[in-house]
Amino acid sequence: MTHGENIAEGLALAESQAVIEVADRIVAGAESDGVVVHVVKPPETGIVVAQIREPLAQKRFILADVQTVQAEVEIAGVRGWSMRMGSDRHAAMASAVCEAEYFRNGPHRGQVQDLAAKTLRAREQKRAQQWRSLVPTIVEFEEVLERS
Amino acid sequence: MSYAGGNRGGTEAIVAAEALRAEQRTVHQRTLSVEAVLGALPEAVDRVMGEAGLWDEETAAVAFLQAAGDSAEAVHLLRAHRSTLTRFAFSEPIEPDAIVLDRRICSAHRSPDGPQLLGSTVDYSPRLLRRSGEPDPLPPNDELLAAMASAEARTSAEHPDRTPQRFTRYLAENNLLSPHSESGVDASGLEDPEPYDLALQPVRLPASRSALLSAMALAETGALVGMWYRSITGPDGYTDETVTVGEVRHGEVDLSVRHPHTGEALVIGQVRMTECEAIDHLNDRGEDPGKFTAGYGLALGHNERKAISMAALDSAAHRIRGTALGDEMEQSIMLTLDGLAANGFLEHLKMPHYVTFRSMMERAEAAQAVAVPPVSTEDDTREDYAE
Numbered sequence: 001m002t003h004g005e006n007i008a009e010g011l012a013l014a015e016s017q018a019v020i021e022v023a024d025r026i027v028a029g030a031e032s033d034g035v036v037v038h039v040v041k042p043p044e045t046g047i048v049v050a051q052i053r054e055p056l057a058q059k060r061f062i063l064a065d066v067q068t069v070q071a072e073v074e075i076a077g078v079r080g081w082s083m084r085m086g087s088d089r090h091a092a093m094a095s096a097v098c099e100a101e102y103f104r105n106g107p108h109r110g111q112v113q114d115l116a117a118k119t120l121r122a123r124e125q126k127r128a129q130q131w132r133s134l135v136p137t138i139v140e141f142e143e144v145l146e147r148s
Numbered sequence: 149m150s151y152a153g154g155n156r157g158g159t160e161a162i163v164a165a166e167a168l169r170a171e172q173r174t175v176h177q178r179t180l181s182v183e184a185v186l187g188a189l190p191e192a193v194d195r196v197m198g199e200a201g202l203w204d205e206e207t208a209a210v211a212f213l214q215a216a217g218d219s220a221e222a223v224h225l226l227r228a229h230r231s232t233l234t235r236f237a238f239s240e241p242i243e244p245d246a247i248v249l250d251r252r253i254c255s256a257h258r259s260p261d262g263p264q265l266l267g268s269t270v271d272y273s274p275r276l277l278r279r280s281g282e283p284d285p286l287p288p289n290d291e292l293l294a295a296m297a298s299a300e301a302r303t304s305a306e307h308p309d310r311t312p313q314r315f316t317r318y319l320a321e322n323n324l325l326s327p328h329s330e331s332g333v334d335a336s337g338l339e340d341p342e343p344y345d346l347a348l349q350p351v352r353l354p355a356s357r358s359a360l361l362s363a364m365a366l367a368e369t370g371a372l373v374g375m376w377y378r379s380i381t382g383p384d385g386y387t388d389e390t391v392t393v394g395e396v397r398h399g400e401v402d403l404s405v406r407h408p409h410t411g412e413a414l415v416i417g418q419v420r421m422t423e424c425e426a427i428d429h430l431n432d433r434g435e436d437p438g439k440f441t442a443g444y445g446l447a448l449g450h451n452e453r454k455a456i457s458m459a460a461l462d463s464a465a466h467r468i469r470g471t472a473l474g475d476e477m478e479q480s481i482m483l484t485l486d487g488l489a490a491n492g493f494l495e496h497l498k499m500p501h502y503v504t505f506r507s508m509m510e511r512a513e514a515a516q517a518v519a520v521p522p523v524s525t526e527d528d529t530r531e532d533y534a535e
Contacts, residue, residue: 008407012416046234048405050203050419051343053241054361054444055314057330060241060343061361064197064448066403066419067204070236081408083236085417086204127248131309134250136299138307139264 007102010116012084013123016091022115023094026075026101026108035076035106037097043071043089071096078104177213185209194420194449195219199487200226201347201366203419203448220368220491227488240404240413244423244446245311247399254315255393256427262312267398315394316425316442326430326439329466330357351482353475360465360481364458365446368487375480376457379464391460394425394442398450422447426459428467441467 011019030037047065054061069092070083080100084092102112186193186209197208200223208226215221251267254260266272276285288296319325334341344359346366351359364372402415424445431437443463445455461481468474484490 008414009416012414044234046236047202047230048236048403048416049238049345049347050403051238051241052446053243054446055244056316056425056442056444057328057357058340059330059334059358060340061358061365062343062345062347063242063362063365063421063446064201064203065230065233065235065347066239066417067202067207067230067233068236068416079409083405083416085403086206127309128304130250132304134265134267135302135304135307136296137266137268138302139266141258 006120007112007116008082008099010119011082011095011098011112014095014115014119016088016094018115018119019091019098020094022108022111023097025111026097026106029107030075033107036074038074039071039093040074040079041070041072043069043092045069045087045089048083073097073100075100075106076104173216177216180213182206182209182213185213191450192217192219194451195369195454196222196226198448198451198454199223199366199368200230201448202226202230220487223368223487224491237405240406242401242403242419244397244401244421245314247311247397247401247421247423248418249311249397249399251396251398252312253393253396255396256315257318260312260315260318262310263307314425315427319394319427319440319442324438324440326436326441328441329469353479353482354469355478355482357462357466360478361444361446361458361462363482363485364461365448367454367458367481367485368490369447369451369454371485371487371490372457372461373453375485376460379461379477390429390431391463392427393456393459394427395423396452396456397423398452420449422449422451422455424452424455424459426456426463428463430467432467435467 027037029035046068048068050063050066051060052063053059066085067087068083068085069087069089070081071089071092072079072081073093073096074080075097078100080096080098080103082092082095082099084095098112098115100106101108186205189209189212193205193208193212196212196219197203197205199219200208200211202208207229208222211222211225211229212219215225249265249267251269252263252265254264258264274286278285316325333339341358344356344362346359346362349359351363355363398420400418400420403417403419404413404415406412407414426443426445428441428443429437430439430441441463443459443461443466445457445459445462447454447458461477465474465477465481468477
């Protein structure tokens, strides 16, 4: 995975409110600097077809559709795209703004990186916590000892 | 409906009936939030998503609420919504081995690779109804409390978080698993053929395994379980009851798509799913009794009944493929398991059939008019036939 994909992934998974806050700062900064923010594709809700490679014959089949929302923007001629699961159009737009800011090396690039990194770190921590709660449910069989 | 154009009137009654329903339910539904449904009834939401073929927990919870808990109605709402959505892309193929587990059971082996991870379950608990605020009818005794304390003391270091080897790999390593007949290149010479797309392609028989797996993943859970159980205890007898569950897993997998600008795959979120491998001994005539075969089941969300019955039926369909029974089974899987289709056909029976039934009555009356009186036989006089 490249650094860009890490960013896109972090933005796709980031909390809606957090990504909107960063995007609002980016747009406000762009406006005050006279930088053009252009909506290439307004947010649209649609589906991604989830295909599975089943493990017995290694062949693909379709499990279901997943509802997603995607958007695309351009800041100072640099495009940013986003796709998020669900139907939060505002957050999709915000993620696209953040990605464009990252790729154009805009003044808020660091905030975008921080948000993506924080999101991915939080995901790891959440899983570690979940695993700790699961460990007590692991079956440990008692051994029946034979008398010699 | 087909009679709508031919029948005038009734609109006021329909509007009044919908208003009455809304009046009866709206007050309660306002107090029951989507968040409450997701928190309290997750398995119902999962089932609706699986049978609708659309993953979106919040939308499914909205449908479940609007349908007043009628899962068939919720599936209908969600399918209708799904049909309005643009198809953006196919995901990268999801590899089930990448699942992040919160439950894993192997019934075939006491000590498989990786843990027997019960996760969150009531599988082993007595089913005692317990009203809110009532004390536990079976409180743990001292011995149980000590065991629970011991379990709580275990650490992640003793039990690292990893995806275990699936049980079919163990069988394969021990030369006990028959290679799947669909492995390698298919009849068209393709190693990795495109999956069958039920949303765009009509049902054709014989069906590919890809189509069968998709149809079962979308199936109404009760219909799928019923079909499996019929195959065990019903008149067909085309599978045997010696099927063993090699794996039941529930967990989360990443959903990845290609970034349109960079072309790289990136994760956009996670989907929960339930997976099952069912193991069958190849002990029928003409089979190799030195080997086992396996079937695969996968359901959206947490739905173990669906995944297990799907895996057992996949194995059965594979074993009897090409026989008369196999043809019947494929037809049943492809044409009878979809809940929306089955419930839709049933529900339509409530709609006006005045014209067709009037036609039947006229034919019955005409038949009576020309009928020759039946000759009385000894059987006709039996008590069974008496009015």
